[in-house]
Amino acid sequence: NEIRLFCPATIANVACGFDVLGVCLDTVGDEMLIRKSPIKGIRITKITGANLPLETTKNVAGVAAQSLLDSLECPYGFEIEIYKKIKAGSGIGSSAASAAGAVFGINHLLGSPYTQTQLIAFAMQGEALASGAPHADNVAPALMGGFTLVRSYTPLDVLSLPSPEHLFATVIHPQIEVKTADARAVLKQQIPLAKAIQQWGNLGGLVSGLYEKDYDLIARSLEDVIVEPIRSVLIPGFKEVKEAALKQGALGSGISGSGPSIFALSKGKEQAIAVGEAMQRVYTPMGVAFDIHISRI
Numbered sequence: 001n002e003i004r005l006f007c008p009a010t011i012a013n014v015a016c017g018f019d020v021l022g023v024c025l026d027t028v029g030d031e032m033l034i035r036k037s038p039i040k041g042i043r044i045t046k047i048t049g050a051n052l053p054l055e056t057t058k059n060v061a062g063v064a065a066q067s068l069l070d071s072l073e074c075p076y077g078f079e080i081e082i083y084k085k086i087k088a089g090s091g092i093g094s095s096a097a098s099a100a101g102a103v104f105g106i107n108h109l110l111g112s113p114y115t116q117t118q119l120i121a122f123a124m125q126g127e128a129l130a131s132g133a134p135h136a137d138n139v140a141p142a143l144m145g146g147f148t149l150v151r152s153y154t155p156l157d158v159l160s161l162p163s164p165e166h167l168f169a170t171v172i173h174p175q176i177e178v179k180t181a182d183a184r185a186v187l188k189q190q191i192p193l194a195k196a197i198q199q200w201g202n203l204g205g206l207v208s209g210l211y212e213k214d215y216d217l218i219a220r221s222l223e224d225v226i227v228e229p230i231r232s233v234l235i236p237g238f239k240e241v242k243e244a245a246l247k248q249g250a251l252g253s254g255i256s257g258s259g260p261s262i263f264a265l266s267k268g269k270e271q272a273i274a275v276g277e278a279m280q281r282v283y284t285p286m287g288v289a290f291d292i293h294i295s296r297i
């Protein structure tokens with residue numbers, strides 16, 4: 001009658017895949033406990049690790065869970081306890097972890113009536129509350145693991161992509177908060193055709209690189225020419241951190257989600273650790289406090 005969950009952090013977007021390409025991190029995430037309750041509806045009874053509202057309609061886990069519950073007749077309700085480990089506004093899918101965990105757990109306790117795609121759609125309602133836009137690139141990998149591609153939003157069509165064995169992510173999180181809604185508000189609504197051509201070329205190359213286990217192709221394709229140039233001004237030392245990662249041998253580097261976290265992908269764990277050390281060497285003299293995570297992806 002209850003389920004305890006690990007709700008993973010995610011990098012999404014991954015570089016050239018704005019709002020479509022995400023990947024799950026298995027070394028950082030929240031915990032959640034969900035139990036059936038004789039009281040109908042959703043109640044969030046406890047949150048530790050973050051100052052977030054318990055009120056269902058104001059909490060991403062609550063909104064996502066309620067949207068699932070509204071879609072069926074259920075004679076009982078659910079209580080949710082959230083143990084946040086992912087900092088809000090960090091760029092590694094804090095709200096998505098909560099939304100995905102809530103719908104996954106409740107679906108399990110109901111006997112799994114919903115498909116993964118349906119769960120993504122419910123979880124997106126929580127994301128809409130957090131960012132003002134119901135994007136799926138974080139909730140999809142949080143629910144499905146690995147790399148995911150949102151091929152289409154209407155209708156929702158999400159694909160799992162393979163990941164070559166030696167691919168690792170380094171994520172450095174400078175301790176400032178960037179609200180996703182703000183990082184979306186600065187974006188332009190029109191894209192010059194030449195930039196679009198570069199971006200979809202890179203996205204196709206990256207997907208092919210993942211299938212072909214072609215690390216050089218992954219490296220050539222890991223560039224976002226549309227969103228990163230605009231958003232990177234919100235992140236202290238972004239250019240220097242990215243340069244340090246590339247100089248250390250990372251395959252590529254970019255903004256994780258809407259920032260301020262910066263990710264780099266590397267071939268091999270040793271390389272990912274060395275890249276993390278190079279990134280740290282930029283922030284330490286600047287006096288910027290940070291967290292760092294290394295994860296096989």
Ligand code: HSE
Pocket residue numbers: 012013018019020091093131135137138180183184257258
């Ligand atoms: N794809 C979204 C964005 C993710 O970059 O705005 C934010 O969590």
